[in-house]
Amino acid sequence: MGNVSLVDVSKQFTLRIDAGVHTVQALRNVNFTIRDGEIAVLIGPSGCGKTTALRVAMGLETASYGQVRVDGKQVHGCGHDRGMVFQHAELLPWLSALQNVMFGLEMKGMRGSALRETAMRYLDLVGLKDSANRRPHQLSGGMKQRVGIARALAIDPAVLLMDEPFGALDAQTREALQAELLDIHTKTKKTIVFVTHDLDEAVLLADRVIVMRDGAVQEIIDVPLPRPRGDLGVIRGMTEFAETRYRIWQALHQGSGAAH
């Protein structure tokens, strides 16, 4: 099982700029349900609230109003039912790749020989078995993010939450990781919520794309592409890919005043 919903979530931030106190409405009455086993992508321009929505779902931010539900039950704060993949991997620099994966498992209470074995299995899943003893600064950007994914997956969460995880990678590494994520999804059937501002990435990965603007859900668009997606080069050539991409592009530019 693994569905996650935001129910009527609003979120205000207070900012102190010079002498004045400003209230920023980051989320306005956001409602969506991510279904079991699907990949949902949150997309929108920067400042649209997509990352805030993900952080509220994770429990790193508390909603000013509304609820977060995982498998129908309201949750407060962070939990092992959700696994977070951070934007810049955020591995602990004093731990090896293996120890970083083990860290999450230890926090879940795992001890003994199962700890190392489980961590190793997930490193293997992301193709880093041979780099288990390297520390983060000895890993490339793509490898770091693979460890980040392994760390989040290892605790076997109901939902995997990913905050622009490939945003800082070069184009080729990015494409490789997109294919790998789809592969992992096929193997593990995890529910994934994925934040990006990249149109292509959204269409390639998603079952549904949630377009956000000004802290609200503007439109939810189904992606009519087959699963498993297989060769992403083939997917890119399909007319459905181009059509869906165009629909999302339109949604992103609707009401924005100036279409860039």
Next chain:
Amino acid sequence: MSELARHDTSVGDSNPGGAAVERAPRAPVPSWLITVGTVLCAIGLWEIFGRDVNPVFGSYPSAIAVAGWEIALNGTLGSAMLESIQPFIVGYLISILVGVPLGLVLGRFRVMEAALGIFVTGGYAMPLVALVPLLVLWLGLGFWVKVAVIFLMCVFPIAINTWLGVKVVPKTLIEVGRAFVASDTVILRRIVLPATLPYIMAGLRLAVGRGVVAMVIAEFFTAISGLGGIIINAANNFDTARMFVPIVILMVLATLLNSLVGVIERKVAPWQVEIASRD
């Protein structure tokens, strides 16, 4: 280092016109050799110009060495060093045991920072010399008053450095702990403490120097004893060369302790050295 050197040569090789052949890749001069060079120069200059000074007003390295040899032979130096080192070690260790947890708590918990931070910043600037007579009234003239002076001098830089280190731990690393549902104590011990280690080590280094100064102050103002005692007695007899012996020894000692802390730092926080770059 070697990678940098290789990079240099490859740039040279790609230089058209064969200029690269003339320029042999030059190994950089090791840092320790540069240090040894400057120290030898300083000693040499001091030796040359120091000889012209009236021996009451100044001294020079060879005279200091002779004076040092004398008090080493008659045993004064050894027992004085032993007398000085013991309170230093005890005071220094207590200040680590108090300063590091204090700094962690100050940096991590807003209420503690608001309640106690002001005492730590104030304590750092405390004119300790003025307070030594008072400490003598409380603790007598023996071992523990020296420990107290050294502790008071060392604990604040350690606490302040730790405190500042905690403040600059990236928020995202703390969030990793929170996302995996780590308790506050686990976050403090397994994320904040290791992330702060480089700052703590810097604090320990600063404290070495201050601790040595504190040790001498304590020996001046309490029972005249130890290395500080030698300084006072020699100064009172206008034996300037002998006065310089403990001074030089203390400087050497502090330098050695400093590099020892550096070695420990590379042991406990090797990632920091590897991440940090210097161009």
